Amino acid sequence: MDIVSPQNNRVKEWAQLLEKKHRTRQHKYMIEGIHLVQEALRAGADLECIAYDGERGIPKELAGLETPLQHVEWISVSPAVIAKCTDTMTPQPVFAVVRKSSEPLQNLWSDAKGLVVVLDGVQDPGNVGTIIRSADAAGAAGVVLGAGSADVYNPKTIRSTMGSLFHLPIVEGDLETILPEAKAAGVRLVSTSLQAEHSCYSYDFTQSVWLVIGNEGKGISDATARRVDDAITIPMQGQAESLNAAMAATVLLFEAMRQRMFH
Structure with missing residues (x-):
């Protein structure tokens, strides 16, 4: 799946996750960068989707980390989409949307x-x-x-x-x-x-x-x-x-x- 336009509805929902009230409402949050996405995949976190820079392809460090139980959606996006959804000065080539887990006390x-x-x-x-x-x-x-x-x-x-x-x-x-x-x-x-x-x-x-x-x-x-x-x-x-x-x-x-x- 490819998403190029920052005006896409899903992109708007992702960008909202930069604000706490929307993270609370959607019960999701965002992680940026190869290292964090790697750790989330390894730990079996509940990932909704992974968006990567379509011009650079899926980062090789992430290949083969997905477990059969995870069923993650991989989405190719444009640099403009990444810029809209991340808060770092130099955007990373990948970000992921994670569903919050509720840990019993x-x-x-x-x-x-x-x-x-x-x-x-x-x-x-x-x-x-x-x-x-x-x-x-x-x-x-x-x-x-x-x-x-x-x-x-x-x-x-x-x-x-x-x-x-x-x-x-x-x-x-x-x-x-x-x-x-x-x-x-x-x-x-x-x-x-x-x-x-x-x-x-x-x-x-x-x-x-x-x-x-x-x-x-x-x-x-x-x-x-x-x-x-x-x-x-x-x-x-x-x-x-x-x-x-x-x-x-x-x-x-x-x-x-x-x-x-x-x-």
Whole structure:
């Protein structure tokens, strides 16, 4: 199938996916570039279609990655269509439309030793994407995004995940209901605090722990703070006052991985 005109109705629907309200309404989102489409195919993501630059053909890196269960529609499009549907300065030769998957929350606390990252108002898409990538790298069970956090399906967030969003469950929800349920299931909630007594290196991360990461400037909300069980600090030797949200999350995730795997 070929689509050349940016005025085509399907193209208009794809272009709308650059805005959150349309992603929510269509229950779909867009990924751009060979690497992300590769990761989505490998992970068996629910792809509606893959659009590629007809002048350059299907990228060779994507050949043969589709599984028999996926049934993806491949569409040849013009560079003008790609330009309309992507938000990068130098458009990639391929993009895909992905149907959102809904991850049942219970899966996250059914794992007795589950390590989960909870984002409470982390607003920067780069930080959210990097935290998802670090959670994937450290073997976390999933990531929970509370209200006020950057949209995980924002193109900038997706790019920052480098494909990790296809590798682990990502749940968007209301922390006011999710956190009490997790605690009832035996999860301990941990956050960082400069005033904390315990260092992250003396804390026991081998239990079922959810790391709560707060807003870049204000930290976690008062409502969330009341639910946190333990506050820990990341010791620092130099003169920097603090780490950014993604770096702090990464340090904690890798300390948890170290304790679980290399003790």
